[in-house]
Amino acid sequence: MSPHRSAGLRRRAATLSLAATLAAVAMTPVASATPAPTTAPAIAPTSPGLTAGTRLDNVRVLVHFDRAAGQVAESIAPEPGGSVVIGMIQSRQVVRVAQDGAVRVLATMPLPPDGGTTAPVVGTAAVTGVARSDSGAVYFLYCAGQGGLTGIWQVRRSGEPRLVVPLPADTFPNALVIDGKRDRFMVTDSAGGRIWQAPLSGGAATVWSADPALAPSAFFGANGMKIHDGAVWASNSDHGTIVRIPVARNGRSGRAEVRATQLEGIDDFDFTGRGSEILAALNQAGKLVRVGADGAHETLLDAKDGMQGTTAVAVRGHRVFVTNGANLAGNDPTLMLAELNRR
Template sequence: MPRVHRPAVVTAVAVAAGLLAAAPATGGEATVSDPHVVAHLQFARGESPENIALEPDGSADLTLSNARQVLNVTRQGRTRVLATLPEVANPHTPVVGSAVVLGIARAQDGTLFVNYATGTAATGVWRVPAHGGTPRQIAQLPPTGFPNGLALDERRGVLYAADSVLGTVWRVPRAGGVPTAWATGAALEPRNPRPAAKVGANGLRFHRGAVWVSNTNAGTLLRIPVRENGSAGAIETRATGLYALDDFDFVERHRDTALAAMTGGSEVALVRPDGTHRVVLTPGDGLSNPTSVAVRGRTVYVTSAAYFTRKDPNLLLARVHQRARD
């Protein structure tokens, strides 16, 4: 979620009455420990890390939304710019007004894909060569939209992009081409009437045969099954009450336990398969408006964009492990 002209996201989330409350930890569930910041970035330079893709060596490729860059950060905190998205004349991007780079996905061959929102014909999915290089647009998305979260289904050879303003999950061929409105509906739409606070479908992951999407205004985590023919199944609400929910990732490949970044309160929550959740990381651990989570093995990566605190955008690492059952 890139910075808007005023702290809209903090007030944007319409959390309905009767939402599930956070519950205490139970035996056998994952725990998070040893949080530490490995890289501090500079907000004044537009270095607000928005989304994460992980490399085989454990380094993280981050989109820096306002700088329009893709940055590689090693586990030791060394940084290298992989690509810069082209400047756009007179951007008219919904929500933020300026051109921003948002979601990122990595293919097995190292190719990176990013969403670029500009309010112009440059809005869409762009490809970055493995190890960095000149980005190239492979698909146009509506300039009136705000393509945010992005995920790749390698088996089907398609990308899924969550549009925060148009309440749509787009499906794009990995090779590029014409996008398809794959999933739509009220569950994906923004709930706030103010243009600078209209943020519906946001984070997106492909997990266990389904596309999972967060809705920031609604504070919900959604699951959309992928049918055998590739079409979208019915949208399921899997968790509610997640204030200012942004992106998320799953703790294990074969389970539906997730770690979710909640931007407004600068928290990360553990979301259980039954939809209940508890906070596991806070500002005291180094979070500053976190926007994305990535998990590999026992390591958790969290980006803090500092959109509203305007202090200490960073990349934080922590450990995740399964608690022994009683």
């Protein structure tokens, strides 16, 4: 069996396992969580030049979530003051975690009439990406496999979510980013291998990029996304890549170039503030890795540090937030906090 086919089968098995897990967990309300004190050439996984780079210190668990209640942490949106907003896949909820680890539910999405079985790829409804605007508004993505439910939603003070941008039923909206410079939302579609855009004021979405570098090879294509240095960067889970798509003056997309490879099962990522250096969450492997500007990478955190199905990372100043969904392995979904040491 060729290495390519073997890797494809591993990805397929992992995704099928995820689908089975999502379908098996009861969609119950979240219980109280427990606070805790032009394509580039392939790059080798590690490089001697990485040894003197950014490190993480004082790594600790901020909160343990309740796996049995569907608290599978998927995404992170930091807020001023140290709290974060998190999207919970299986419980279909958006929660806020305070600095002391206290968890408050902001919104809960209803199951679609069919129970979410028509949702692309995983066959169950899920809350995925979250984002916070400069004005403090909280938005999130809901994948329901149904028109009128799938799309970008806003959390309102009443707790009743509002649909801001509908998306086609066959999309799997995954990462949500606000492009403040152009007053628009940007959304990765893992099923269609696309990036959508829509006005921040709401309305119809259009495809911003359907570059082949975003396409899935088996299940999940474009996944995590960030805007950095005049470009949109996106991860591709199936291909294990990070791609950079330049943004033209008129806001349109240029041609994607692959900037990092061999990141199998990559989910979300963020920039450290040191040029194009990246911290990336490898979901299947349960790792947090550092990716240099040349695409070489090294592991910073793994299972011995508490990584279990690592889903997202967000950098704010010297603070690094990491979520573990414990989807494919383990049973301890967490929000972790670390200090960024830029050496």
